[in-house]
Structures are given as C-alpha cells and as structure tokens.
Amino acid sequence: MLSPLLIILSIVAFVVHTLRHALSSPLNKIPGPWYAKFTSLVLKWNEFRANRTQYIHDLHLNYGPSVRIAPREVAFASAAAVKEIYCSGGSGYDKTEFYDMFRVYGRRTMFTTLNKDDHAKRKRIIADRYANTNIVRSPSLDGIAEGASNFVKRCFQSIGGSLDLYVRLHSYAFDCVTHHLFHPHGADSLLSSKDEEIMREVTFDDSLQNRLFQHYWPTAHKILGRILYMFAKPRETPLADKFVLDTCAQTDTTPFTLLNRLQNPSYNLDHTDVAAECLDHMAAGIDTTGDALCFLMWELSQPSSLHYQRKLQEELLANPGASFDKLPYLDAVVMEGLRCFPAIPMSLPRYVPCGGRTVDVFFLPAGTIVSCQAYSVHRIDRSVFPNPDAFNPDRWLEEKGDPERKRLFFAFANGGRGCVGKHLALAEMKMLLQAVYSRFTTLPDAAMAPEELGMSDQLISSRPAGQRCLLQFIPLDAVTGE
Numbered sequence: 441m442l443s444p445l446l447i448i449l450s451i452v453a454f455v456v457h458t459l460r461h462a463l464s465s466p467l468n469k470i471p472g473p474w475y476a477k478f479t480s481l482v483l484k485w486n487e488f489r490a491n492r493t494q495y496i497h498d499l500h501l502n503y504g505p506s507v508r509i510a511p512r513e514v515a516f517a518s519a520a521a522v523k524e525i526y527c528s529g530g531s532g533y534d535k536t537e538f539y540d541m542f543r544v545y546g547r548r549t550m551f552t553t554l555n556k557d558d559h560a561k562r563k564r565i566i567a568d569r570y571a572n573t574n575i576v577r578s579p580s581l582d583g584i585a586e587g588a589s590n591f592v593k594r595c596f597q598s599i600g601g602s603l604d605l606y607v608r609l610h611s612y613a614f615d616c617v618t619h620h621l622f623h624p625h626g627a628d629s630l631l632s633s634k635d636e637e638i639m640r641e642v643t644f645d646d647s648l649q650n651r652l653f654q655h656y657w658p659t660a661h662k663i664l665g666r667i668l669y670m671f672a673k674p675r676e677t678p679l680a681d682k683f684v685l686d687t688c689a690q691t692d693t694t695p696f697t698l699l700n701r702l703q704n705p706s707y708n709l710d711h712t713d714v715a716a717e718c719l720d721h722m723a724a725g726i727d728t729t730g731d732a733l734c735f736l737m738w739e740l741s742q743p744s745s746l747h748y749q750r751k752l753q754e755e756l757l758a759n760p761g762a763s764f765d766k767l768p769y770l771d772a773v774v775m776e777g778l779r780c781f782p783a784i785p786m787s788l789p790r791y792v793p794c795g796g797r798t799v800d801v802f803f804l805p806a807g808t809i810v811s812c813q814a815y816s817v818h819r820i821d822r823s824v825f826p827n828p829d830a831f832n833p834d835r836w837l838e839e840k841g842d843p844e845r846k847r848l849f850f851a852f853a854n855g856g857r858g859c860v861g862k863h864l865a866l867a868e869m870k871m872l873l874q875a876v877y878s879r880f881t882t883l884p885d886a887a888m889a890p891e892e893l894g895m896s897d898q899l900i901s902s903r904p905a906g907q908r909c910l911l912q913f914i915p916l917d918a919v920t921g922e
C-alpha cells in the first residue's frame with residue numbers, strides 16, 4: 441500500500457518540477473495562453489473533441505503567427521516558418537512520433553518514416569510513379585476519366601432527387617487511386633460491388649479517440665483497452681487489409697502502377713512492405729481527394745457562390761474537349777477550394793534538430809515540436825488573402841500578389857515531404873469538376889443542415905461533420921431551356 445505521505449510528496453515533487461520547467465523554459469518569450477506553459481491538456485482536449493484545427497487557429501488570431509500551444513510545442517503560420525520547417529535542407533526537420541499512429545501492418549511507409557535518410561531511400565523508389573509525366577500518360581488518366589464518367593451517370597440517375605456526394609466522391613477517389621496503384625493487365629477496371637464496402641470501411645472510421653488515447657497513454661490503453669472499446673472503437677479495416685494483401689500478391693502488373701514499381705526485386709521489399717505502402721497510399725488518396733471535392737462542390741452550390749459556378753460553366757462550355765490542365769478558371773476554383781478547405785488542414789509536427797534553430801524571430805532548442813497548419817497559413821496574412829474566410833476563386837486570377845499567394849499555399853505541404861500524390865489529386869479534382877459542371881448546375885438539397893459540412897478533425901485530415909452531402913443536379917439544358 442502507498443502511504444498518504446508518499447503520495448503527497450510525489451504530488452509536491454511533480455508540481456515543483458512542472459513549475460521550475462515552466463518558469464525557466466526558453467519558449468516563454470513566445471506568445472500564447474498562460475496555461476500552455478504548464479500543460480498540453482487543453483490542446484489534447486481539443487484533439488479529442490475533433491476541434492484541434494479551429495482551436496489553434498483561434499490562438500493564431502489572438503496571439504499572431506507564432507504561438508506556443510503546449511510546454512514543448514509551438515505553432516507557426518508564416519511563409520518564412522513554412523520554408524524553415526518543411527524545406528530547409530530539402531525535406532525540412534524530421535517528423536515526430538505522432539506519425540507512429542499511421543504505421544500499417546506494423547511497418548513504416550514513406551509517409552511514416554521519421555528521419556530524412558529512410559525517407560529519401562523510399563522516395564527514390566516511389567516518386568517517379570507520381571510524377572506529372574506519369575500521371576498524364578493515358579493509362580492513368582483513363583482510370584480517372586472512367587471514374588468521372590461513372591460519377592456523371594450517377595448524377596443523371598439522381599435527377600428529380602438528390603445524390604449523396606460524400607459517398608459518391610469517396611467511391612470516385614477509391615476508383616482513381618486503386619487504378620493508379622494496381623490496375624492489372626487486360627482488365628478494364630478493378631471495380632466490383634465489394635469496392636464500396638471497402639471504401640466505407642476506410643472512410644467511415646470512428647477510431648479517433650481510441651487512437652489518440654493509445655498514442656498518448658499506451659499503458660493506460662493496455663489496461664483499460666476493453667472498457668475503452670465500449671466508448672471509443674479501435675481502427676479495424678479487415679476488408680481493406682485483405683483486399684490490399686491479396687492484390688499485392690498478384691505478379692502480372694501494368695508498368696505504370698505503383699505496385700509494379702514496388703515489386704521490382706532490386707528494391708528488396710517483402711510482400712508486407714509492398715502491401716503497407718499501397719494501403720497507405722490508398723488511405724492517403726481516398727479521404728483527402730473525396731473530402732476536398734465534397735467541401736468544394738458544397739461551397740460552389742451555395743447561393744453566395746452561384747456566380748462562380750456560372751463562370752466555371754461558361755469556361756467549360758466555351759472550351760469543349762479542352763484538357764483539364766488548360767482551363768484557368770477551373771484551376772482558380774480548385775486552388776480556392778483547397779485554400780479554404782484543405783483536406784489536411786491540421787498541424788504537421790516536426791522536431792527542431794540538434795543545436796536548435798531560429799523560426800520566425802524565435803530561437804527554439806533542439807527537440808521542440810514545431811508545426812504549421814494549412815488552415816491558418818491560408819488565412820492569417822490578410823495582405824495576401826484579403827477577406828480570408830470568403831470563397832473567391834477570382835483572387836487567383838489577379839497578377840498582383842501571385843508569388844505571395846503561391847508561397848502561402850500549403851494544402852499539399854511543401855518541400856521534400858510534401859504530398860507525392862499532388863498531381864494525381866489535381867487531375868482527379870479537375871477532371872471530375874469538368875465532367876460535372878459542363879453538364880449540370882448543383883444546388884444544396886433542402887434536407888441538409890449547414891453544420892453537416894462543418895469541419896470534424898480526424899488524426900491529420902478533416903472531414904464534413906455529418907459525413908453526408910446531399911446535392912441536386914440540374915442538367916444545364918434544363919436551366920437554359922435549350
């Protein structure tokens with residue numbers, strides 16, 4: 441039995457240690473709420489409530505572009521900080537153990553490697569599969585075109601009612617990504633009725649609290665595991681796991697796919713490594729592109745944005761058959777969509793390297809956790825993004841301020857660890873919007889409440905809170921009366 445005296449002494453020792461550390465920390469000169477000097481509990485509380493992004497953004501609005509958010513953690517929102525943290529030395533500072541939560545089949549993938557050298561090795565194998573030249577080669581684009589055409593069929597079928605974009609866009613992203621990763625010789629498509637079940641398993645995931653608890657308090661998680669499962673489910677994706685393990689066992693793969701590259705014997709990757717990398721890209725490519733398109737199409741359908749939708753339609757109708765990457769207004773709409781609703785709006789945490797570094801004007805000791813979040817980087821500097829909360833694609837067409845806007849565009853992160861799937865994602869987004877808005881006007885369904893499209897943070901990405909998005913599709917010839 442612990443004696444009461446021992447308990448009191450332990451508490452006193454803990455308080456004295458925390459106070460000493462808090463009062464002598466070199467981070468004390470960084471603005472922030474008083475409690476961030478002593479505890480990370482408020483930050484964690486907001487993470488558990490799926491509200492981390494907005495919490496940090498509110499701190500930026502109160503304290504400026506550099507803000508201390510926990511005893512050892514600082515958030516930044518300036519272009520200079522983005523450059524220092526994510527681009528110095530090519531791929532910026534090393535990732536923190538936060539990324540352990542994303543390990544697949546117990547293995548590290550390109551996304552979850554923590555240090556530069558391991559990352560560079562894996563990236564040398566993978567990068568060329570995602571280069572723009574590989575994406576715009578017809579086999580890859582064929583998969584996206586087929587997905588967009590299936591989506592348009594669903595839009596036509598929904599006329600007179602509504603379509604749940606959330607489900608359909610995630611299915612579309614699933615089709616595009618699996619085509620890019622696995623498309624086998626001779627088969628037109630991998631699509632089957634099973635695919636929607638797999639997509640649902642990956643997308644409708646309720647494991648946020650369980651995974652955070654396990655990450656922050658692993659011992660308590662082990663002890664309380666079973667009780668915890670009653671309130672917070674663990675992440676379980678048996679269908680997706682099996683699908684990827686089985687698919688990665690095939691040997692007859694098409695040259696442009698990621699699987700084909702990873703199976704090259706000279707890279708020495710075993711079956712589990714290959715499957716882990718592929719499952720990781722599947723997860724990275726479904727929710728991001730699906731959520732980004734969902735938020736964007738919802739916004740374009742609002743009365744306040746219908747004139748932007750009209751301009752987009754005019755450009756598409758004036759340029760039938762134009763390539764998706766030759767349409768400036770479509771590009772502006774996608775950039776503004778990703779600025780306002782970046783699918784990964786949250787902090788991307790990194791460790792300050794040995795010797796410490798200066799970020800903005802603050803010297804930070806080695807081991808400090810630093811991060812930027814796209815949601816704030818895209819809003820904080822009003823001289824670059826005036827009226828930052830307003831959706832306004834036209835801002836991307838102004839020549840003045842173009843370099844500054846691009847410098848602050850952080851939706852795909854930056855530097856050597858930025859999104860490798862960026863060109864694929866942009867092709868998917870643009871081809872789908874081109875296919876839809878050259879045929880339809882979209883309007884919100886009356887059954888939708890605006891809160892359903894509020895941001896709900898997951899571990900690193902943010903999804904629409906209601907996980908549904910009902911839109912009506914009105915054919916353009918019906919609107920113009922042709």
Ligand code: HEM
Binds near residue numbers: 617732857861
């Ligand atoms: C709109 C869609 C997308 C957005 C907004 C997005 C955003 C991002 C961001 C911000 C990162 C950096 C994360 C970090 O540092 O923690 C990232 C990394 C990554 N993304 Fe994407 N992504 C998108 C689509 C895709 C797609 C379609 C794929 C592949 C199929 C993909 C695969 C990856 C991978 C593998 C990484 C890790 C890169 C590395 O560590 O070198 N992403 N993405």
